[in-house]
Amino acid sequence: METTLSLVGLAKNGDKQAFGDLYNEIYKDLYRFAYYTLGNREDAEDAVSETFLEGYKGLKNLRDETLFKPWMMRILSIRCKRKIKQYVTTRQKIDPEDISEHVISFDLNTDNDEKLALLAALSTIDYSERTILVLAVVEGYKTREIADILGCPQGTVSSKLYRTLKKLRAELERK
Template identity: 25%
Template sequence: MPGRPGPPDGVLAERAQDGDTAAFETLVLRHQDTVFRVALRTLGDREEAADAAQEALVTAWRRLPSLRDADRFRPWLLRIAARGALDAARARAPEHPIPEGAEVADPAAGPAGRAVGSGLRQALDHALADLPPPQRICWILREMEGLGYEEIADVVDATPTAVRGRIHRARTRLVEALEPWR
């Protein structure tokens, strides 16, 4: 990603493929928060998300030799994280609501503003939890992580057209669910 100090991801990934654990550690430090956020928003449980994020990073280390284009490390890592979180979400019992806490309410908003922000945040969390996992992960990667359609398609192993459709359906469902907040 541009603007990050140090060597680009591609250079670090190539070094890591050659056995440089410090290079991989730098990649982990650079991307662990994003991996965790994707897992948290997909799973809705901090402990499960931490486990899924850790498993994704371990899996990335083990699969690093299979990475063909080192410059594509970030989407490759996010694909591992997204698939792991989706597998965990599918494997468990009924959905847990996504917990509040990814963003903190603005204390300058005052008690009323914080209450409205908290209520809206909870409504969004519940609406996200109700989305089918493929729609949820595409929406999260687009709206919360800022990935483009091509990158998301690479992450979720779908076409950009399928990603657009999933995001459109997710947006439609979220708008309907959040209608009372308009």
């Protein structure tokens, strides 16, 4: 199998199969981020699909091929932010009970009550906090990488992550 770097190079030159291979390689990571950010399976799928379409169209503008995945995560992060703004303007709420048990189970090895408590606690934090938390805890990015994805200082990411974890801990201890 070809490396991600060579696939990006091929895809930039118009190889649709190479882009399809890149899609298969990072789809789960992007979907997981969108799902934890948006809390809704359908919206997460839409956001990821729109992200891949935008990524395909803009791939020739990617300067550093080693940054393909962070670049796609940044596009997705912006899409998720737009969807959340849309939620707010239409007064839709993210309901933790609507979240598919199938998707939750692959990352959380806890019982249903704990899952619901965690999802309820996640719904209490704002978008930027949830984004940093998901990138760090679920996706495993380091604070420097998160700062690059979000376009903000590393110190901001570190302090927001610390405060968010502290806030979640307090919320979970209350329940």
